[in-house]
Amino acid sequence: MHMPEPDAAVIARRAEIATALRRIVPGDGVIVSAPERRAYESDGLTAYRQPPLVVVLPETVAQVSAVLRYCKAEGIKVVPRGAGTSLSGGALPLADGILLGMGKFNRILEIDYANRCVTVQPGVTNLGVTHAVEAAGFYYAPDPSSQIACTIGGNIAENSGGVHCLKYGLTTNNVLGLEMVLIDGEVIRLGGKHLDADCYDLIGVVTGSEGLLGVVTEVTLRILKKPSTARALLVGFPSVEDAGNCVAAIIAAGIIPGGMEMMDRPAIHAAEAFVHAGYPLDAEALLIVELDGPEAEVDHLIARVEGLARDNRAASLRISRNDDERLSFWAGRKAAFPAVGRISPDYYCMDGTIPRGRLAEVLVRIGELSRQHGLRVANVFHAGDGNLHPLILYDANKPGEIERAEAFGADILKLCVAVGGVLTGEHGVGVEKRDLMPAMFDEADLAQQQRLKCAFDPDGLLNPGKVFPTLHRCAELGRLHVHHGQVPHPDLPRF
């Protein structure tokens, strides 16, 4: 993985740049010393590290605007950062770029129950939104496992999901309004408390744009009333096929569970050893199905799912009788990452999506790849929406293992694409999957995406080196190849 060659001339100007930035962000909001900069050298993808040129921690929109205007004028690159939990290296700094930390934008600006929305600054954590409204019985639906730490700004940039997103949507389905600053310092507002866009749906493309289009400074999110009841089933299956068939049968029966998660044998064992949730250790696959809604509905659907599980050869089946028991079913799944972290010095989390019907076949293939690369793997799976998280176990201290883990991961993602799926379901492309983009998109697809980037950031200063495997100049991308006067295929039907 190569980042764009750092510009030595810019690095040489560090002190001068810091001075200029201090004029915009006074006090301790500009960080230059090497040890302090090192605190920002990586995000959740810890295999990659790079201290930034300078760290800036603005507190106002005017400061963000002035910083970006300065960077644009001086041709300096900018990497926005929230909490730094990205698993794809989205917030990985650049040696010749400013790291723009949005952590001080941590205020809830407005709670509006009549319109069922909350307006927050982007540095507010995902869980912070729910905390602000839960006393009134509301919550913010997208719930990434990192929700105590990750920020709304990061969620917007990555279009983050969670275990509830089959029923309640990803971030993109829950954003009503944005304020963002463009690289030229211009502040634009998109949406508000109303639905749908007045012209192009720019909220829709900014969400999931991985910090490449602008810096988000304010967000209005939709909130929902908490369902009155939630109950879960914990079902063990003798094979992955059976579990997969059960998932398909549930969907085919017209049921969209609030959450539907699957774990394979290694993941079950790791989780059970860690939290003692009472998972069946003889199962090849474990399914957690949560139904939420009014009690009458939940009871009705629990009975139907139970029937479908038995029809699909469930070997063990428990139904939560109270909330404590429901949470205990989830405890192992929620702790799956740290649980795997206990049985291996390091692990590498993958994030492809596949058509669910191909699950059994894909897991068999991953097993073969595991033997081939000589590394163990445990699989957790957002079964409802086909989002697979293979956790590759490795030891960074053993020479060559990181490289093998990465090669194994790349093979898994290529497999996901080959069976009709995609490279990433919720963690983003970042630097991690950047060079795999051609497995899914051809040159023309990627060029068109970059033309959108050009409309926002013509000099490519925002988060360069992420998402796109090759950087083209906007002038080059804009060039048209037209064959004047030549009408191809005169036999084409024209009436």
Add this chain to the structure above:
Amino acid sequence: MTRFVPATIDELREAIAAALAAEEPVEIVAGGSKCGLGRPLQTPHTLDLSRLSGVREYQPSELVLTAGAATPLAEIDRLLAENGQMLAFEPPDWGALLGAGGARPTLGGVITCNLAGPRRVKAGAARDHFLGFRGVSGRGEVFKAGGKVVKNVTGYDLCKLLAGSYGTLAALEEVTVKVLPRPETVSTVMLGGIAPDAAVRLMAAALGSPLEVSGAAYLPKGYGPNVSPRGVVLRVEGPAPSVAFRREALRDHFAAAVSSIFDDDESAALWCALGEAAPVSQPAGRAVWRVSVAPSRGAEVAEAVAGALDADWFLDWGGGLVWLAIAEHGDAGATQIRAAIKGADGRGTGHASLIRGSVGLRRAVPVFEPQPAALAALSRRVKDGFDPRHILNPGRMVEGV
């Protein structure tokens, strides 16, 4: 005047390349049902996508369907219904509203106009169900974006951009959408004799309850089964025991106001009619506006306009969608409506679209909400990135876009 009727992606690319080479724009049509939407076009050529039709992949248990962009919606609805599924955003037809009776709405058409019916409040709009596409840009280049699975964040979400772009960025050849189970049962609780401001509060209470209300509208006087004063309708959908429970919960909660309850076909017919804007579609000569505002402001905006002009109106989306019918005098209410959206303090957000109007009116007033300069400039740059010579539906949304 050429009418291109491509039957394959290659023919589509060649047609656009030919228009580009000649620098002569095309108007994109598929079923022809939405031609009256947007600013009137005067293009030398027509690009008729109707042959790019037919369902290509559909696996009900994957919740995904891929079809030619011009596949008639009716064909998709039929196929989905056979499998107990639906397009959850309730795409309206608007045939009667736009006087395009007989024209057939297509899947690509409802996506590029980002349509949605009353279930918008719970299930989202076309944008929220649009997973992937292949098409040809105004550069005459084939490209694709998104995928054929329900969860995907690989690359920019160009689907969102194309939804609601009215054919000004690319001609879609194939689209993939998310489909969802059709609810087993539906029931509607009607509350009669409610004043507008109370109606908005009542709908907010219902939508802010855990009862998963999937439709909340405020009807005009005399509209709908047994309402003569204005009334609120609330819809619940789902498995029978759940619907029965939630219907009773709504009945208990709003006890004094409940005027009637109706289920199944009668209920389905009402919500279909609301999606079609039936309460304001007659008489035919009037301009019809669709206004999106914060739900709590729906009644205020409607009454501000109706206080100044002779307007019929009703609210959907819990107050967040105001439908207005106004006689075609002057700007047919454009100024009043857009001032009402901004509100007394000038800080209100939202937008008004002229959905029905004569060609003259649609030429004279901004059909879509005018944007602040910086945002308009950005939208223009986005357009230029896809269609630099303005070959595709130029000016359909905004002059220069």
